[in-house]
């Protein structure tokens with residue numbers, strides 16, 4: 001038995017067989033010499049592979065033209081043209097004859113040279129072309145080498161998914177009924193893959209660094225999502241222990257569910273609101289199980305990421321309506337598309353940005369593509385009459401962006417009006433506070449916002465300069481850093497001064513070790529992954545606001561992260577002694 005420790009992401013025990021999923025499963029390209037009389041046979045192999053690749057791309061092109069955007073269809077059209085390109089084929093034939101190397105090697109080496117050359121170009125169109133060439137050559141090579149990629153959507157047995165890195169879109173499209181646990185080399189607590197594993201309630205440990213090198217496909221694996229420990233080939237004693245822990249988790253979970261209908265109120269009567277974050281519309285029907293009083297964050301970009309395209313207005317409208325109807329009269333905050341960063345919208349955003357987290361993302365992208373943005377806003381507006389909808393803009397960095405976004409919202413309203421479509425005229429508009437500049441100018445933003453929601457995942461990332469997806473610097477992502485606490489205080493106070501509510505929808509809102517501090521800062525609304533609600537509620541119901549205020553004021557005077565952490569941990573141990 002071997003154990004590794006990573007970053008605990010969603011608690012629970014998963015025991016099962018490892019399913020090793022490596023995105024770059026492409027094998028090393030074989031290289032061998034051929035005889036002159038084999039040239040013709042090698043050439044025929046290429047022609048056959050080319051035909052198969054063309055058939056595949058034609059199907060994708062038809063599908064894209066039918067269901068997706070024009071941009072997406074154009075990409076497949078360009079791929080088809082490359083596959084038909086006789087100049088490229090002649091170049092391959094020529095090199096095959098002169099070098100007398102196997103055809104896979106010839107295709108790979110020509111494509112590799114071309115891609116390297118184009119990637120070095122300052123012209124972004126040429127760099128985009130390099131991606132197309134790489135795609136097309138990989139498709140031909142996979143035919144030549146008879147490679148079929150493992151599919152996460154087709155999993156037919158229960159597994160523990162082990163990967164070096166999973167994209168949020170991998171998690172969205174995998175067969176969730178079969179994935180009992182997730183273990184990854186990369187990632188941290190607040191990366192979007194982590195957020196999705198919590199949304200789907202799959203025990204997960206990320207940031208394990210070397211796991212994929214230490215485990216073989218099919219080996220027995222246990223992951224403990226609370227402690228972050230994973231055990232490869234555990235012995236019988238360890239297995240028995242894990243099964244015992246698993247039973248305890250389930251018992252505690254069931255006990256907490258009994259709190260569902262009780263108010264989130266301190267012992268001295270201070271009432272806060274607990275809401276759920278959702279990533280996919282189907283979650284909306286589940287959140288009431290945990291007593292969510294609304295949806296504080298619907299990450300709408302995942303709707304677009306699953307398909308890799310900008311969804312049609314009608315499709316978006318239906319989805320938003322589904323979520324609103326599932327919640328009845330409870331409020332639903334739909335955040336406009338927060339794509340970019342680790343949620344690149346293929347075909348719209350460039351994978352070649354040098355600093356995607358600081359780049360063309362979220363509201364910046366929406367403002368630069370007003371037609372796409374308005375499509376989304378019209379869909380939300382039309383859906384708004386089917387429930388209690390609110391709109392929220394992500395990554396607002398200053399008042400100009402908020403004003404521009406509001407102006408486009410007004411245009412979207414005009415368009416609905418002209419078409420005779422009904423919508424909620426006074427729909428609430430909120431700003432996410434997740435960039436230090438927004439927190440520093442919260443007093444200004446509050447004047448043009450109907451509510452705030454603090455995105456601590458990004459606020460911590462940007463204020464402490466810590467990449468939220470990089471396990472090596474995860475230890476620096478300190479929610480109790482004095483700088484972060486000051487940003488929180490400033491934001492909440494500015495909201496209250498303006499008479500608006502301050503919510504939080506970053507992962508910190510669902511972290512039970514932060515609940516009393518956030519109460520003391522007088523946060524109004526906590527929005528979190530639904531399954532975290534009962535535990536946070538239990539803490540709220542066990543404390544009084546006045547002592548939380550005193551604690552928060554003390555924390556604000558602390559000079560270091562360690563100091564605050566120690567202070568809060570001691571307070572918690574005092575008020576909630578381990579049973």
Ligand code: PEP
Pocket residue numbers: 195297299338434454455456457458459505506507
């Ligand atoms: C955040 O940044 O805290 C947030 C809620 O948004 P996301 O995690 O989607 O970036």
Ligand code: MG
Pocket residue numbers: 394434455457458
């Ligand atoms: Mg964010």
